[in-house]
Amino acid sequence: MRTIFTTGQVAKICKVAPRTVSKWFDSGRLRGYRIPGSQDRRIPREHLIRFLKEHGMPLGELEDEAMGKLLLVGIEGPIRTMLGEVLPLEDFKLESASSGFEAGIQAESLHPDGVIIDFAMGRNEALMIAQNLRKNADYNDTVLVGLISDDDSASGFDRTLFNETFRKPFDIALLAERVRTLVNRKKTLA
Template sequence: MHATTKVKDVLTTGEVAKICNVAPRTVSKWFDSGALTGYRIPGSKDRRIPLTQLIRFMKQHGMPLNGLMTGQMRVMIVDEEADIVEVLEKILEDEAKYEVEVAKSGFDAGVMAEKFRPHVILLDMHLKGVDAPMVAKHVKGNSDLQLTKMIAMSGKMTDDEAKGLLAGGFDGFLRKPFHVRQVIEAIEDATAVVY
């Protein structure tokens, strides 16, 4: 997919933002605060970050380095239905070559999203004790996860309810039961604008 892109020795803030899956503004903040070392191009506001510095920074902050070399898509599944999750995880990893993490609860999802910085979260709308729209709001409101796309999954919602989700900050909707091909397409559609 994106595996052919060769990593350069020096990166722009935009490239760093994609690798770390954060907004470019966030990278500028890291740079300006001195947390991320780099230099400015003389006579310009443009910042440049040497790859070695970025790797050091990512290690310091426990960020997954795998997005670095491959630009591999990171997908987080938040669902309690073990059988669905198992199949989904296996196929997304084997066929689409995504990197997949699974969270069983809204709380796990919050903690894992911070660390894993998924490009896409597949969120079951009917998790026990979880207000799924609130989870979506939380993700969208977190400046480090601004670029994370949220795809809702449900077997119980009407088309109108599903449309409401898209208005409420979700980037896609999957009706259960779904074919895995549909999942991959939904992920590709949701993230097409990022790359």
Template sequence: MSDFQEQKEVLTTGEVAKICNVAARTVSKWFDKGDIEGYRIPGSKDRRIPKSSLIKFMKQHGIPLDGLMTGTTRVLVVESDVATRDTLLKVLGDNTGYELRGCENTFVAGIECERFAPHVVLLDTSLPGGAEIVQAMQANDDRTTDFIAVCGRTADPRNETYLRKGYAGCIRKPFTVRQVIDAIEDCTSIIN
């Protein structure tokens, strides 16, 4: 977490979801059922949860409190080209506070999705099994992972093909660091 987030006393459902490693809609259900205390922003549907209520909830339900300290965005880079993968990991590591991991195929990506529980997966669309891993992760209601398609120059310029397949976004090679960071930020900026 950034210094700013560590000092925040009130959190969004998206921030609570990252801390507890669940989907934002799961946090909304907890809130709506009264399982976790908070309030709605007047004139809005947005929910806010005081940090003290979150800690109480986590203790009651046996959720490890270490998530409060490690609420950083976790990104998994799945790229078959070693140079591209290593460059992405280095550049993202140098320019963000993300927790990063990388792998070269969708089999290892499936294992890493279970172990690492990434918030965002940058997935090379040329790899076999990509569509299946996206579908499998989407079938899990409690999973918070968004997928960003990393595709070649000949891909659908409007991204519609990938959005229909369940990807949250698409970046086309060659891409800039800013494009990658913006795509990740778009996935993680859920505020409800």
């Protein structure tokens, strides 16, 4: 995953001439930096993605990097629908799984940035999914969020498996904002 681009690489992504990219850079519309002692320009990935989004340009090969991928496990219709409404489709791709087995298959194909697990599917199954994800090195930095009830809170469990837990009932907008913050932080550090 490339983090710094040359003007030529940006030109290929945007399907424009390298000179056009240089003009964007020189005018300050596309942020980046010059190599010391040279006229060569470099554009960091996050500045390129921001520029493309601001100007309504297709993200092309950067689309997978720019979009947050969330796996919703055991989350029933109303919460899933509300999450879809508050997390914009241009920023997040949402996939669902109803069981631990399905969650494993979805995680392998999606490689999610975040997984939200509803304990309503069963406390033991929810914890098993979280433990299996944490055991796998591919998911060490995946954001895990647990949706728990008062019963789950009362019976202690290892909360260190999760980046965040929300006790029902909760504000769906607050959940969405917290997930957005955690996923964006993960993507910035990646």
